[in-house]
Amino acid sequence: KKLVNWTPTDIKADMLAKYPPKVARKRASQILVNEALGNETPEISANVRTIPGIITMRGCTYAGCKGVILGPTRDIVNITHGPIGCGFYSWLTRRNQTDASAEGAENFMPYCFSTDMQDQDIIFGGEKKLQAAIQEAYDLFHPKAIAIFATCPVGLIGDDIHAVARKMKAKFGDCNVFAFSCEGYKGVSQSAGHHIANNKIFSEVVGENDAEKPGEFKINLLGEYNIGGDGFEIDRILKKCGITNISTFSGNSTYDQFASAHKADLSAVMCHRSINYVADMLETKFGIPWIKVNFIGAKSTAKSLRKIAEYFGDPGLTARVEEVIAEEMPVVEEVIAEIRPRTEGKTAMLFVGGSRAHHYQDLFAEMGMKTLAAGYEFAHRDDYEGRHVIPNLKVDADSRNIEEIEVKADEQRYAPRKTSEEMAKLEAAGLKFKEYDGLIPDMDHQTLVIDDLNQYEAEKLVEIIKPDVFCAGIKEKFSIQKLGIPMKQLHSYDSGGPYAGFQGAVNFYHEIDRLVNSKVWSYMKAPWQENPELSATYVWE
Ligand code: CFN
Ligand code: HCA
Numbered sequence: 001k002k003l004v005n006w007t008p009t010d011i012k013a014d015m016l017a018k019y020p021p022k023v024a025r026k027r028a029s030q031i032l033v034n035e036a037l038g039n040e041t042p043e044i045s046a047n048v049r050t051i052p053g054i055i056t057m058r059g060c061t062y063a064g065c066k067g068v069i070l071g072p073t074r075d076i077v078n079i080t081h082g083p084i085g086c087g088f089y090s091w092l093t094r095r096n097q098t099d100a101s102a103e104g105a106e107n108f109m110p111y112c113f114s115t116d117m118q119d120q121d122i123i124f125g126g127e128k129k130l131q132a133a134i135q136e137a138y139d140l141f142h143p144k145a146i147a148i149f150a151t152c153p154v155g156l157i158g159d160d161i162h163a164v165a166r167k168m169k170a171k172f173g174d175c176n177v178f179a180f181s182c183e184g185y186k187g188v189s190q191s192a193g194h195h196i197a198n199n200k201i202f203s204e205v206v207g208e209n210d211a212e213k214p215g216e217f218k219i220n221l222l223g224e225y226n227i228g229g230d231g232f233e234i235d236r237i238l239k240k241c242g243i244t245n246i247s248t249f250s251g252n253s254t255y256d257q258f259a260s261a262h263k264a265d266l267s268a269v270m271c272h273r274s275i276n277y278v279a280d281m282l283e284t285k286f287g288i289p290w291i292k293v294n295f296i297g298a299k300s301t302a303k304s305l306r307k308i309a310e311y312f313g314d315p316g317l318t319a320r321v322e323e324v325i326a327e328e329m330p331v332v333e334e335v336i337a338e339i340r341p342r343t344e345g346k347t348a349m350l351f352v353g354g355s356r357a358h359h360y361q362d363l364f365a366e367m368g369m370k371t372l373a374a375g376y377e378f379a380h381r382d383d384y385e386g387r388h389v390i391p392n393l394k395v396d397a398d399s400r401n402i403e404e405i406e407v408k409a410d411e412q413r414y415a416p417r418k419t420s421e422e423m424a425k426l427e428a429a430g431l432k433f434k435e436y437d438g439l440i441p442d443m444d445h446q447t448l449v450i451d452d453l454n455q456y457e458a459e460k461l462v463e464i465i466k467p468d469v470f471c472a473g474i475k476e477k478f479s480i481q482k483l484g485i486p487m488k489q490l491h492s493y494d495s496g497g498p499y500a501g502f503q504g505a506v507n508f509y510h511e512i513d514r515l516v517n518s519k520v521w522s523y524m525k526a527p528w529q530e531n532p533e534l535s536a537t538y539v540w541e
Contacts, residue, residue, distance in 0.1 A: 011460075012448065015457050026048075032044045033446065036443070036445070043381075046380055046384055055455035057351060057453055058452060060189075061184055061196065062090070062149060062183065062184040063193060064191060064192065065180050065197040066182065067094055068197075069193070075143060077146045079115065079133055081133075081149060081150055081154050082150070086114070094225070095493065097226050097227075097231075097252065098226070113133070113137060115129050115133045117151075134168045147179070148161050148178070148180065154183060182197065191273065192402045194275065198278045199277075209259035212263060213264075217244055217308075217312050219264055222278060223271030224270040224295075226248070227251070227493060229497050231500075234501050236501070236503075267282055267289070267290035273354030290434075293307060296363060297359070297362030298501075301501050301505070332506055343509075343516060346367075346368075346516050347465070348468065348469050352377065353377050354376050355379070355383065357439065375439075375451050384440050384449065387436065387438070388433070389426075462480060462483050463526070469488055470485050471488045473491045473492075474491070477489060483526045483527070484529070486515040496511055
């Protein structure tokens, strides 16, 4: 067969061909040729351990806890208890932005706090050093809260970070000190770290400040981290509509926003993967309902604003939202009209985290671009398949067994895949289902959906399909570019952004237009172009 005639099934078979049988079997369950039919999606294996030896795109539990969830909060001193590299590489590389311009506002984000563990700390224990670090941070800054994050060696030597935190909290009296057992090796991926961070924030901080928050139509914006200023753009739009965002988890957030989250009327969930259980817990404990939103893509932004207005059912708000959409859309449409002739029909691949591989397909669709293959690094089956059961989640913040928490939470909210008939039966029995879209049903038939893509498979895909743009993270960036394919980081946005909301969409259209139409890539010679023997090994037999 000629490469151009390959079907997605051929490509899957080719990607698996080099693996030993056991590995091939496991990877086969994580690579899916999409044949989704409405809600009856084919099953994909997700949130399972990466096979040792495979160069995964995933990050670690510490990254998910410290970097992702707590990193974007500006007035908590975050101390990494571990070797300096862990603190350093999770220090603003995610490009989470903050605005502490209000007078007297605290902002510790420009600092990288770490105990800088050395060999002797590993041998004799690091608790004393941690205690000294907490004391030093307190004396220097007098923050309202100090958070401690465990790295791999801390778990291995058994430092009791929680005991140290309790002791220092009692000593200070006016500073909340809490610790996260988020050792990098725990769980399967970043996702376990999100869980550890969110459970603790929920049990330690949410509900602490009972003062009423001013404003109308009060919402929490859950799962928005202000990467490249996305949160600023969303806040601009919400404000213009008259919607009050009292608490973002956790882009540009403060301790008090978490403490006051129970004062909102509604939670709007942007990244479901990292926080859907907090939305559930806010609903179960405080009666705050939640809806799924997506501010990536101009149409999705308009749809999400309408969804929020619909929830409140206030004619004034509905009218204002329509006015804002009418004001913002002409600029967006003007840019689409200009760039679309150049982007129409081009192809993309998206392999990112736990929600962007899905959300960004809306932006590409607005440009007339087709997503041929996509997948998450660490999402769970509900993110792939959509919809879930509302559980009666109990906060289990103290459990050290995060794998158990993650599995339990999934079991509660997402029992094995059900047919429409089974769903109807459950619904008739009073179980409420919340709808959110899954990546699989939203993608075209005969596209490839791949969980936990690795370096080898990424190169295979690019080589065979040659997309016009490949979207992933920093570890993929240069290997893909060396294959002659434009690469856009959808984690840090390279140096760009915001890409959320209306203005963000315009930024993204320009960026992708520039990338997929740049001549520079045609000067690159990919290995298979320079070395014909290589491509000979890929011929299908
Ligand atoms: S900002 Fe979010 S949107 S929080 Fe999550 S699942 Fe990561 S850090 Mo990288 S870019 Fe990525 Fe998502 Fe939610 Fe970011 S797709 S991998 S853990 N993610
Ligand atoms: C993380 C953070 C990350 C990494 C991005 C990348 C981010 O999970 O460790 O691989 O480029 O967005 O900063 O996802």
